[in-house]
């Protein structure tokens with residue numbers, strides 16, 4: 001069970017497959033391949049005329065996804081669908097996909113278990129690693145630069161805005177005083193001492209600050225907005241768009257974008273309330289606890 005794929009369980013798998021309603025000859029895009037759990041489900045439902053296009057901006061994830069999907073395609077032989085994997089941010093989707101060519105699109109936001117579990121990626125406050133947090137390890141500033149170089153006021157705003165941390169000023173002050181910060185364990189200790197848990201059973205006090213840094217480093221919310229902007233032109237009429245978010249900032253963008261699109265006649269929203277994991281899935285896969293799935297169908301009339 002040491003293989004990352006073996007440890008990885010795709011969130012809300014059956015619900016995703018139900019909403020995508022994969023047609024064997026269709027073209028589907030997985031914007032967030034990760035370890036390709038959802039992508040494998042799509043490939044297994046496609047026939048030889050079908051096509052999966054997958055994105056991940058993390059080169060390690062892309063490689064693992066490629067290996068997994070190659071194995072599935074080998075197994076399916078002449079019945080296997082075509083697969084194209086692209087190592088770029090999904091905000092660039094329109095550079096790679098023709099207008100009105102997609103039958104279904106899935107995006108499962110946030111970090112993968114692979115990224116969280118690897119201490120050297122620097123996403124986790126529970127493991128000691130460098131303060132990195134980049135999904136795309138080829139480019140961009142790391143969280144190290146943010147915690148060591150940003151001024152206190154900007155840092156406080158960032159932690160407030162992206163972490164929804166009410167004690168953001170105290171945390172930012174402690175970070176600035178604690179410089180240089182060279183490891184995630186050191187960063188977590190600084191946050192905990194500045195903002196200790198207020199009551200028993202509360203989430204780990206570093207959760208919000210780590211989330212804020214990760215969102216900022218990877219420009220996660222801008223990415224999601226860009227995807228919602230691009231999707232309507234790329235989907236065929238009646239095609240499905242399924243998104244899974246893991247915190248309120250992501251879910252708010254999904255909810256508002258679908259609602260506004262519905263008002264403009266672009267989307268029929270299929271989930272009045274977001275779908276969530278049941279007790280059994282949460283037991284098996286604790287990460288699914290905070291997952292919220294929203295799905296919409298492009299109207300037949302909008303172009």
Ligand SMILES: C[S@@+](CC[C@H](N)C(=O)[O-])C[C@H]1O[C@@H](n2cnc3c(N)ncnc32)[C@H](O)[C@@H]1O
Pocket residue numbers: 008009010011031032033034035036037038039055056057058061088089090091108109110111112113135223224
């Ligand atoms: C939660 S995981 C996806 C898990 C996947 N659904 C599965 O079944 O294994 C999210 C993945 O999306 C990637 N990702 C997140 N934001 C991205 C973006 N803006 N562009 C491309 N990939 C992104 C991450 O690198 C990560 O590998």
